[in-house]
Amino acid sequence: MIELHPLHQFTVRPLIPITVGGWDISFTNSALFMVLTTLLIIVVGLVSVRSRALVPTRLQAATELLYEFIADMVKTNIGNKGREYTPYIFSLFLFILFGNCLGMIPYGFTFTSHLIVTFALAGIVLTVVTIIGFKRHGLHFFRLFYPKGAPIYITPLLIPVEILSYLSRVVSLSVRLFANMTAGHAMLKIFSSFVVILAGSFLLPLAILPFFISVAVTGFEFLVALLQAYVFTILTCIYLNDAINLH
Amino acid sequence: MDMAAAKMIGAGLAMFALLGVGIGLGNIFSSLISSIARNPSAKNDIFPIGMIGFALTESIALLAFVVAMIILFK
Numbered sequence: 339m340i341e342l343h344p345l346h347q348f349t350v351r352p353l354i355p356i357t358v359g360g361w362d363i364s365f366t367n368s369a370l371f372m373v374l375t376t377l378l379i380i381v382v383g384l385v386s387v388r389s390r391a392l393v394p395t396r397l398q399a400a401t402e403l404l405y406e407f408i409a410d411m412v413k414t415n416i417g418n419k420g421r422e423y424t425p426y427i428f429s430l431f432l433f434i435l436f437g438n439c440l441g442m443i444p445y446g447f448t449f450t451s452h453l454i455v456t457f458a459l460a461g462i463v464l465t466v467v468t469i470i471g472f473k474r475h476g477l478h479f480f481r482l483f484y485p486k487g488a489p490i491y492i493t494p495l496l497i498p499v500e501i502l503s504y505l506s507r508v509v510s511l512s513v514r515l516f517a518n519m520t521a522g523h524a525m526l527k528i529f530s531s532f533v534v535i536l537a538g539s540f541l542l543p544l545a546i547l548p549f550f551i552s553v554a555v556t557g558f559e560f561l562v563a564l565l566q567a568y569v570f571t572i573l574t575c576i577y578l579n580d581a582i583n584l585h
Numbered sequence: 586m587d588m589a590a591a592k593m594i595g596a597g598l599a600m601f602a603l604l605g606v607g608i609g610l611g612n613i614f615s616s617l618i619s620s621i622a623r624n625p626s627a628k629n630d631i632f633p634i635g636m637i638g639f640a641l642t643e644s645i646a647l648l649a650f651v652v653a654m655i656i657l658f659k
Contacts (some may be wrong), residue, residue, distance in 0.1 A: 345658055514640070517647030524654070569640040570634075 344524040348451055359438045369451045375449075404432070408571070415575040416431045419582050426466070427578075430459070431571040438519065442556070451519040453512060460511035463574050471581030478510035482584050511573060518566045522559045529555060595656040602649035607644055613638045 352364030386397040394402060412420050414454045434450060441448025449455050471479040483500040484493065529552045536545035617635040621628050 345654065510644070513648065513651075514644035517644060517651045521647045521650045555613075565636060565640050569637055572637060 341537055342527075342534070344527040344531070347523060347527055348448075348520065350452070367447045368452065368455070371437065371440055371447045371449050375391070375433060375440055378440070379432050379436055394547075411575055413570060415572065416579045416582060420575075420578055423470075423578060427575060429569055430574060434459070434515070434570055435564065435567035438567060439560070441519070441523070442560060442563060448519050448523060450515055451523060453516045456512040456515040457508070459515075459570075460508045463511065463577065464505075464508045467574075467577045467581045470578065471584075474582060475584065479581070482580060506572075506576060511570060515570055516568050518562055522555075522562055526552065526555055526559065592657050596653040599649055599653040599656060603646055606646040609645075610639065610640045613642060620645075 350366045352362075352366050353370060354365040366478050383401060384410050386401040389395065389398070408422055408431055409421075411489075412424045412427055416423070426543075437450050438448060440446050441451065468479075468519075471482070483497050483504070487495075487563060488496060494541065512552075529548050532548035533552065535544050536542070536548065613635060617631065620631055
């Protein structure tokens with residue numbers, strides 16, 4: 339019997355079981371794809387700029403395009419003060435982008451489809467942004483929660499709401515990426531299972547319809563993979579801008 | 586009522602959130618199209634903002650989908 343449940347594709351399976359003092363730190367399929375993503379980014383980056391030609395070859399031009407896309411995003415959203423954070427934004431963008439795209443390969447595993455992974459990424463963003471804000475502005479950082487021009491009597495209501503919305507950025511960032519990836523792959527599994535079910539019954543000619551929809555949804559999933567990496571990165575740039583240039 | 590039937594009904598009811606999402610997405614793209622029609626040279630500036638708006642609105646739809654999955658399969 340073929341596996342038809344839409345959510346079973348997201349199970350994390352240990353490939354090399356390792357137990358240290360009661361803690362299970364096995365090398366799982368999720369970890370394998372994270373390692374593959376990092377290796378792919380490093381290999382593509384190193385090989386494409388190996389010749390360091392002044393007039394770039396096509397692969398070098400593509401990598402330079404990726405870098406300039408991020409450098410331009412950082413310069414537009416944060417200004418010159420934020421240029422030193424470009425490596426972090428670049429790594430974040432490429433990790434999520436290559437991770438999402440590697441998950442589109444058949445039998446590939448999308449490690450961003452787990453809430454704990456995206457929560458870790460968003461938690462790191464929040465920690466980094468808060469520490470940068472405190473380091474640059476000291477205690478003046480709390481001015482972020484008091485928008486200029488608000489009447490003084492509304493402050494007891496406004497400040498907790500602002501703090502709550504600041505903390506909820508982690509939730510929104512992580513759930514957006516997780517839900518997009520999980521919903522997309524679950525939908526792909528559901529439509530492919532329709533094809534299999536219809537093909538196994540007497541309605542065989544009708545099986546072509548869910549197949550066309552599967553093709554369209556796969557194309558849409560590639561778009562969503564790119565778009566979600568872009569949205570995660572640009573929201574990180576906006577939050578960094580909030581911390582560095584306090585409004 | 587049967588537990589499995591209640592789960593199905595709950596998952597179906599969770600999809601009502603898509604009504605608001607559909608209206609919101611239509612709003613975003615309608616204003617994107619009319620602003621590009623007014624000023625075609627602004628396309629490269631406005632298009633990324635349109636994509637951010639699309640992704641943020643779509644995430645509400647996926648929150649509804651996640652709730653439906655939790656109801657159905659938990």
